[in-house]
Structures are given as C-alpha cells and as structure tokens.
Amino acid sequence: MNIAIVGSGYVGLVTGACFAEIGVNVTCVDVDRNKIEKLKQGEIPIYEPGLKELVQKNQKAGRLDFTTSLESVLDKVQVIFSAVGTPPDEDGSADLKYVLQVARTIGRYMTDYKLVVTKSTVPVGTAQKVRHAIQEELDERGVDIAFDVASNPEFLKEGNAISDFMSPDRVVVGVESEKAKELMTKLYKPFLINNFRVIFMDIPSAEMTKYAANSMLATRISFMNDIANLCERVGADVNMVRNGIGADTRIGRKFLYAGCGYGGSCFPKDVKALIKTAEQNGYEMTVLKAVEAVNERQKSILFHKLDTAWQHELAGKTVTLWGLAFKPETDDMREAPSLVLIRKLLEAGCTVRVYDPEAMDECRRRLGDVVIYARDMYEAALDADALLLVTEWKEFRLPAWGVLKKTMSGRLIIDGRNVYDADEVREAEFEYHCIGK
Ligand SMILES: NC(=O)c1ccc[n+]([C@@H]2O[C@H](COP(=O)([O-])OP(=O)(O)OC[C@H]3O[C@@H](n4cnc5c(N)ncnc54)[C@H](O)[C@@H]3O)[C@@H](O)[C@H]2O)c1
Numbered sequence: 001m002n003i004a005i006v007g008s009g010y011v012g013l014v015t016g017a018c019f020a021e022i023g024v025n026v027t028c029v030d031v032d033r034n035k036i037e038k039l040k041q042g043e044i045p046i047y048e049p050g051l052k053e054l055v056q057k058n059q060k061a062g063r064l065d066f067t068t069s070l071e072s073v074l075d076k077v078q079v080i081f082s083a084v085g086t087p088p089d090e091d092g093s094a095d096l097k098y099v100l101q102v103a104r105t106i107g108r109y110m111t112d113y114k115l116v117v118t119k120s121t122v123p124v125g126t127a128q129k130v131r132h133a134i135q136e137e138l139d140e141r142g143v144d145i146a147f148d149v150a151s152n153p154e155f156l157k158e159g160n161a162i163s164d165f166m167s168p169d170r171v172v173v174g175v176e177s178e179k180a181k182e183l184m185t186k187l188y189k190p191f192l193i194n195n196f197r198v199i200f201m202d203i204p205s206a207e208m209t210k211y212a213a214n215s216m217l218a219t220r221i222s223f224m225n226d227i228a229n230l231c232e233r234v235g236a237d238v239n240m241v242r243n244g245i246g247a248d249t250r251i252g253r254k255f256l257y258a259g260c261g262y263g264g265s266c267f268p269k270d271v272k273a274l275i276k277t278a279e280q281n282g283y284e285m286t287v288l289k290a291v292e293a294v295n296e297r298q299k300s301i302l303f304h305k306l307d308t309a310w311q312h313e314l315a316g317k318t319v320t321l322w323g324l325a326f327k328p329e330t331d332d333m334r335e336a337p338s339l340v341l342i343r344k345l346l347e348a349g350c351t352v353r354v355y356d357p358e359a360m361d362e363c364r365r366r367l368g369d370v371v372i373y374a375r376d377m378y379e380a381a382l383d384a385d386a387l388l389l390v391t392e393w394k395e396f397r398l399p400a401w402g403v404l405k406k407t408m409s410g411r412l413i414i415d416g417r418n419v420y421d422a423d424e425v426r427e428a429e430f431e432y433h434c435i436g437k
C-alpha cells in the first residue's frame with residue numbers, strides 16, 4: 001500500500017516511520033525545503049528516542065521517502081494523512097490554514113479516489129471544511145472524482161512516541177464510508193494483530209475525542225497541583241496523597257504528578273482551543289478555564305518558592321536550572337515552564353545558569369545569550385546560590401551532593417518535580433523545598 005504523510009514535523013515523521021516499519025510505502029511531504037533536504041540525508045530535525053534509527057532503516061529499505069511536492073506523489077497514493085501544524089490563532093482557536101492548504105492542493109491535483117485523513121488536532125467540523133475545500137477545487141476544475149475524508153487523531157507522547165504509535169492503547173478513527181473504514185482497518189491491523197483496538201465512530205466524535213482526552217489529562221495535572229499547594233499549607237504530603245488516591249482503580253495512577261505546571265505543544269494549545277470552541281457555541285467550559293488558570297500560576301511556583309526563601313532579595317544572585325525541555329526525553333521547549341522561570345529570574349536581576357541534555361540548542365535559538373549555557377549539570381551549578389530542578393531527566397536523579405556542596409556558593413535546592421529524597425538532601429546540609437509537602 002502507498003500512502004503520503006503531509007507535514008514532516010513530530011507527528012508526521014513518527015507516523016511515516018512507523019507505517020514504513022510495517023511494510024507500507026510512505027512518502028513524507030513538507031513545505032520546508034531545508035527540513036526535507038536534511039531528512040533525505042537521514043538527518044532528523046528533532047530529538048525523539050529511536051526515531052532516527054527507524055527513519056534511516058526504512059529509508060535504506062526504500063519504504064520511506066521525502067519530498068516537498070504533494071502534487072508529485074498524489075497519483076501514487078490512495079491514502080493521505082495530513083499531520084500539519086494547527087497552532088493557536090490570536091484568540092486561542094486552532095488555526096486551520098495549513099490543514100486547508102493541504103486539502104486545496106489535493107483537490108487541485110488528484111486524478112482518482114483518495115482517502116484524506118486528518119491526523120492533526122482539529123476542532124469539530126474541520127473534516128467538513130476539508131471536504132468542502134477539496135470539492136471546491138474539483139468543481140473549479142469541472143471534474144467529478146470520488147473521495148472520502150476521515151479523522152484519525154494522534155495520541156502519542158513526545159519522548160515515547162514510537163512505542164505509543166506502535167502499540168497504542170487505542171486508535172480512534174472517525175469515518176463516513178465503508179471504504180474509508182476498510183482502508184483504515186487495513187493500515188492499522190498490522191500494529192494490533194492480537195488485539196484490534198481501533199475504535200470507529202462518527203467524525204465529529206473522533207475530532208472531539210482528541211480534545212477531551214488532552215483536556216482530561218490536563219485537568220488531572222492542574223487538580224493535583226492545586227491539591228499539592230493545599231498540602232503544603234495544611235501539612236500533608238502530595239506524594240502520599242497521590243499513592244492513596246491512585247490505588248483506586250477508578251482514578252488510576254497515571255498523570256497525577258504535581259510539578260511546576262504542564263507545558264508542551266499540545267495541552268496548553270488544546271485546552272485553549274476547546275474553551276474557544278465552547279465559546280463559539282454559546283457554552284462556557286468552566287472547569288477548563290480553571291485548569292488553565294491553575295497551570296499559569298503553577299509555572300511561577302519555583303520562582304515564588306525562591307522569592308520566599310530569599311525574602312524577595314533576588315537581585316545579584318546566581319540561579320541554576322537543571323532542565324529546560326517541557327519534559328524529559330525531548331528537546332521541545334514549546335510552552336515549557338523553564339521559559340516562564342527564566343524570564344522572571346532575569347527580571348528580578350538574577351544570573352541564570354542552565355543545563356539540559358538535549359534542549360540547549362533550542363534554548364539558544366529562543367533566548368540567545370541571556371542565560372549562561374553549561375556543558376554539564378555540575379558546571380551549571382558552579383557558584384550557584386540556588387539549584388532548581390525543572391525537568392526530571394534521568395541524569396539529574398542521583399546527583400553527587402558532596403560535589404555540589406563544594407562547588408555551589410549557596411545551599412538551596414528547589415525540586416520542581418519531587419524526585420529527590422528530602423532526608424538525603426537535608427543530610428547533605430542543603431535547604432530543600434519541593435512541591436506539595
Ligand atoms: N507533537 C505532538 O506530540 C503531537 C501529538 C499528537 C497530536 N499532535 C498534533 O499534530 C499536529 C502536528 O503537530 P507537530 O508537533 O507534528 O507539528 P510540527 O510543527 O512539528 O510540524 C508540522 C509540519 O507541517 C509542515 N507544514 C505546514 N504546512 C504545510 C503544507 N501545506 N504542506 C506540507 N507541510 C506543511 C511544517 O513545515 C512542519 O514541518 C498538530 O495539530 C498537533 O496538535 C501533536
């Protein structure tokens with residue numbers, strides 16, 4: 001089977017490489033010439049464990065190819081996945097211009113049946129806009145060619161993307177025709193041989209499922225951050241509370257970790273977009289508005305803890321950040337809590353020293369030289385008055401406290417991800433603060 005994936009970003013690349021891995025012939029398309037040139041040479045523009053190997057292997061096997069021209073591959077493929085970006089518009093709603101551009105190109109150049117699948121996260125009603133855009137182009141050409149649209153939202157997590165795609169909890173597919181259902185079944189069956197977990201539904205429900213899933217996960221996080229902040233005030237420990245409630249199978253253990261706020265390319269944008277969709281339909285998402293407000297506040301929590309510990313005297317102090325990416329195992333800094341923290345520290349007159357195993361280049365690209373970039377975690381902590389753990393990369397989990405004691409100027413550790421053993425850090429004669437206890 002031959003397919004095209006339009007948009008060779010995070011989702012497009014993972015989708016393309018994973019379909020190629022099960023024997024599908026995949027052409028990945030992107031308008032970014034530079035990106036496509038690099039991909040053709042086997043260079044991967046993002047850090048995602050296992051992705052480079054998977055892309056290179058399938059490229060070599062001749063099952064994965066890259067191009068900037070969607071037009072040139074249209075005659076070869078029956079199914080087109082659209083995985084282009086849907087960034088927030090000024091008002092928070094999802095900007096569909098790339099999705100509709102892709103639809104128009106398909107309508108302009110297709111010569112036989114196509115199944116056009118939207119993989120990007122898009123508001124309810126987008127598939128109908130895609131259908132309409134394609135049909136308008138066909139009408140303009142005066143041709144009558146059959147096609148189907150479908151919705152297949154993606155649930156992969158950055159840092160675990162290959163495994164999430166290869167063995168998903170479920171695949172959600174919104175279809176309108178038997179033919180589309182058959183094609184999607186054929187494509188996903190090889191991933192789910194022993195347990196076919198494709199949930200077919202109507203298209204609006206599939207589109208909504210994606211936003212509902214991300215909003216539910218974001219809600220759990222903001223709820224736990226709220227509980228953590230209250231725990232601190234009443235003398236409870238959020239880790240113990242998490243264990244206690246997570247043991248209830250109705251609640252479950254995952255996505256209950258308090259921290260310094262959720263970031264990334266999805267939760268912030270998708271929560272905003274769903275609030276907007278509701279607004280456009282005369283409804284108010286009261287819970288989600290609170291989820292957003294709690295998260296905004298939580299992104300400043302490390303700064304406030306520092307400010308309190310130093311009694312508002314931050315100017316002239318040196319602060320080290322371990323971790324810049326919005327979560328471990330990625331170099332992605334979109335909406336990362338580290339960005340809010342850095343801005344506040346600089347405004348307060350601090351010198352900021354940073355280290356992240358993968359996101360240093362990305363930070364330099366975004367912020368330039370306003371912070372000091374270290375070559376490793378210990379160099380970052382040199383002469384620091386305080387050390388803040390922002391992203392829980394594995395290499396930060398068991399620091400040599402003795403070394404830090406010798407090289408840091410101060411004795412303050414603020415753990416934004418609750419990974420350290422408080423007794424151990426205090427035994428090493430540091431002042432230790434974390435979230436929710
Ligand atoms: N990143 C994730 O973890 C994730 C997970 C699930 C769903 N999603 C959703 O998937 C979509 C894509 O996200 P992403 O993170 O991969 O985005 P991205 O920004 O990494 O990639 C989008 C790519 O689309 C390309 N593009 C834009 N217009 C194009 C066009 N007309 N033709 C061809 N290429 C075009 C861009 O050049 C870019 O390379 C979004 O809707 C996002 O919400 C993302």
Ligand SMILES: O=c1ccn([C@@H]2O[C@H](COP(=O)(O)OP(=O)(O)O[C@H]3O[C@H](CO)[C@@H](O)[C@H](O)[C@H]3O)[C@@H](O)[C@H]2O)c(=O)[nH]1
Pocket residue numbers: 121154155156157158159214217221254255256257258259260261262263264265266267326327
């Ligand atoms: O208990 C938790 C779990 C996560 N986070 C934070 O939440 C953010 C998002 O984390 P995660 O969900 O692991 O990463 P993403 O790659 O953004 O994945 C989310 O967004 C994707 C894009 O829509 C979806 O496909 C995934 O299913 C969904 O988990 C990060 O800042 C995490 O630090 C917490 O604070 N506490």
